[in-house]
Ligand SMILES: Nc1c(NC[C@H](O)[C@H](O)[C@H](O)COP(=O)(O)O)[nH]c(=O)[nH]c1=O
């Protein structure tokens with residue numbers, strides 16, 4: 001009996017990409033086999049709801065505590081913090097090249113001691129869903145959209161997950177600390193397309209930073225700049241995405 005192979009998205013644990021990654025719920029592509037006789041089953045199994053929605057996280061889905069809470073934690077204005085911070089340590093941390101202990105050693109240019117636990121607690125306190133976003137994610141989930149996080153963030157994304165359970169709505173599939181690639185580098189977007197095995201025209205990318213949106217558009221992905229939940233809902237709807245609540 002002939003056996004045909006179909007590829008479809010299923011929920012499965014992610015494959016670790018770097019030693020820094022820790023598996024949490026993730027959507028991936030897998031191969032299953034079905035017999036040629038089960039034609040109706042084949043149609044269902046090979047169907048993938050499009051477009052796939054790719055979400056930036058910080059200041060799109062989750063409030064970023066960096067701009068207000070962190071300067072307050074260090075009791076200095078944001079400008080002063082930026083002047084005394086190490087210029088590349090955070091980026092290395094986001095790329096998974098250093099861990100939080102190494103970050104703590106070089107967080108400040110002059111290597112003054114850092115209260116790492118205090119800083120992490122400050123971040124945890126500051127994470128919250130952006131206004132109206134969780135309701136929108138709920139509606140998109142009810143409409144069966146495949147959604148992935150596509151974020152520049154270190155393994156502290158797990159602190160966000162612990163607090164807000166973002167994986168209820170989307171998979172933490174593309175975190176820079178796991179892929180080693182950061183937006184707006186074209187390679188970060190090409191990696192997403194490669195791993196999802198999807199055409200760029202079948203994806204919509206949402207990010208608060210226009211540079212990241214433009215980089216997506218440069219590889220053929222439709223982009224929306226996030227301003228607030230209401231306008232995002234409107235723009236998605238204009239692009240044919242079903243955002244109505246099923247209740
Ligand atoms: N916490 C520190 C940050 N945070 C700023 C942003 O969170 C960060 O730049 C991130 O890249 C944004 O992620 P997303 O792409 O919007 O999901 N920046 C610093 O320089 N130093 C920090 O300690």
Ligand SMILES: [Mg+2]
Nearest residue numbers: 056058059208
């Ligand atoms: Mg952002």
